[in-house]
Amino acid sequence: MRYRYILFAAASAASLLATAATAQTPSDSEVTEVIVTGTRVANRSALQTAAPVDVISGAELTKAGVTEVNQALSVALPSFNFPRPGLADGTDTIRPATLRGLAPDQTLVLVNSKRRHSASLVNLNGTIGRGSSAVDMNTIPAAMVQSIEVLRDGASAQYGSDAIAGVINVRLREAREGGNITASYGERITRVETLVQAPPAGANWTVADKAKYDRNDGETINLSGWVGLPLGADGHLTVSAEYLDQKKTIRTAPDWRQQYPLVNGAFDPREASFDRYNAWFGEPDIEQYTLFANAGYDVSDTTSLYGWASYQNRDATSAGFFRRALDDRNVIQIYPDGFLPLINPEVEDLSVAGGVTWKLGDWDMDTSLVYGSNRMEFTIRDTLNRSLGPASKTVFDAGGFEYDQLVFNVSGVRTYDVGLASPLNVAAGAEVRREGYEIFAGEPDSYRNGGVLLPNGTPTASGAQVFPGFRPSNEVDKHRTSVGAYVDLEANLTDQLLASAALRFEHYSDFGETVTGKIALRYDFNDAFAIRGSIQNGFRAPSLQQQYFATTSTNFINGVPFDITTFPATDPVAAALGAQPLDAEESINYALGVVFRSGAFSLTIDGYRIEVDDRIVLSENLTQANVRAFLTAQGFVGIGGGRFFINGVDTETTGVDIIANYKLTTEDMGQFAFTLGANFNDTNVTKVPATPQLSALNPAPVLFDRINVLTFEEGTPGSKFTGAVDWTMGPFGATVRATRYGKVLSPGTTQALDIELESAVLVDLEARWNVVENVRLTLGADNVFDEYPTKLPPLLNSTSNTPFSNYSPFGRSGRYVYGRVSVSW
16 A cells, blocks of 8 residues: 555656646756755755755745644654644643654754754653653744754764754754744634543433534734844844744543432432533643844854854643542542643743854864753642642642753864865864753642541542652752764765765763764766665664653552652662663664756655664553562562663664655746655564563563554554645745645554544645735635544543544644734835
8 A cells, every 4th residue: 555655656746747847947046955964065955965854944834824843844744743642741731743753852953053952851641752852842933943954864973862763953044134023813613523422321411412512712822023133244143032822722522421429329410510521632721932042243254153042931731631529539628520630831941052163274163052951840730639638739839850951062174185076075073961850849748648538448649639749759960971073074986976974982971882873875877866875873862851750659559559650760679670771772774765856846765764772661650469569579668669761672664755846937827836745654663671570570561562562663654645835926825735644553452442543634725915015914724624533432532531542643623723914124
């Protein structure tokens, strides 16, 4: 079936080529895009490289209703996916994205070619990216983006850790004049259809007629702008600001369950009038402020200063699962009708960078110092600590965590004439990085047990319902350093043969050394056709979040409360279960592709194979009776079990990317830009982790179960197609975009509980009108035809809170209709 899709994409590209042969085309200079990612040779275009590089302009990012960077990339790149999970604690607020089906933290993110700091959040729940901490791309406002370059190839030897799947380089706007102010408003106008279960026998309420409902929500106001200012006679200062106010969306099924305790053996009369839409599964409430500035100044003909700074405050609110009035976790005196606990993280993100470029003989030198931090602090609202009884508060400070990174970099580039077809480009550099990670505890009531028993006399859970606070025993404050050095060579060996090679050495204070290398070749048969390929080994250092994250909650096992902890791998309890200090993930990447160019038409087809060994994953919760007995025998009394991060998953990922672009200028119909893209991706798990200590138990607990294996293998689309047409003529313009997401598996604990999410096509439409020269009015809709993922049956939605799977690659929010006014000068 996938080969049929490849033939379809190739045929579509061929039809564009046939059109290109007869149509009027722009000159080559109009379609050339100079890049700085994946190569350190000046003036190299995206179609001249030995590895595939996509360029998305800042203007393209704004041609959609939802203009956050991750969402824009997901519709522009077929191999980039951005699922939008809900009911996943902090992951609702900082959502991860994937490239080529690999983990979110296996793609390196740069800003102006400098490493960006990651988020402090580690994704813990059952979503795509479980166990990873990735860069939050949505801390960068679209208004500040000049372009984004995406290197779809491993590049650890060139850029260091994390660049296994590829590299995303955000190039900031540089302007000393001009500006723009944009105001937009949009909302979800949608019809929701869910599957529901019949109420209990004899119930005095019905829900079947409420399985379909219209919803207008998700109202979003976005105000953004940028201005270019002169900085002296030879400098620029570009300042951007953005305000986002996004209201929640609710996509739940009506709750068919009994809500209140029985009254004299009969249903409480309140059941008939209870609002069955008592849960919240959808987009979070977000209020967000972002400031970003980018500056540069030419001191002389050979020396320039540059720098940027950003700050973002994000106040988000999402929900947990609804607690019914009759739930043991409820205190009826506080919440007589039950309660919906809310998770309210406040995220502060900061970055500051400064650098200088200068000449040292024949070397073009660059030295920079970049600092970044991300802090996430949790407030839990509309909840309670059941163990405190009626005296419990309803709002708790639950603590949080912070990650920071300081990077010093020095590099130089020059050319040597060594008798080849082109000068040999030599780049060399060194990097020193210091990272820090901290967990800070919440207030005591957020985690302590007050000793109030349930009505049946048994103990109850500690801490705030839905999100117990971090305890003093969870607190950490850890740091590490790394030192790296690299050399990068590139030259045309002949007029047709381009070769590049890179070698990098890195030393980490916590796990040792690693050496990576890369070789890439490109052969141009003529001006129209070339083949290219590469082979390299790569690595990803374990993040500090994976090494030191810890949290504790109370689980009941056969009615007995136990503290269940996520342990650092170096904790004595984790070590007793076989955990080892985390080591780097290692990869080998192979790539082979072709490039075809004819005037304004281009076609690239790139195949890849990525083998990753010792992937770091979060283990299952180990709470089995024999595990508890084993820990007790080792002297760890009262430990109910837990989980930890561990190396040991090996995967093989193979796939093909196809990208076709064509620009057409006509005399009577204006200008057209056509884009077709396709990605076919397949991942296989070839090894799962085990420890001798756990393997010796009978039965042996599973460290990485079928849900997580299938998430790696089938949790992202096996195929994805993108197509877009952008049209302009005089003051008018329009964009039509279609994205087809292939089938995805939402795995269950057994095969019988697996749900296949059917393929879906989402269509976006936008129309633009320049009312006067500098004023543009835009109207549009994302997901025009209001597509939703496959509905979950009641068996997998027993609470009614989750009628759609979090594995949906396009979320489950429905149609988004918007309008925008933009003023430029």
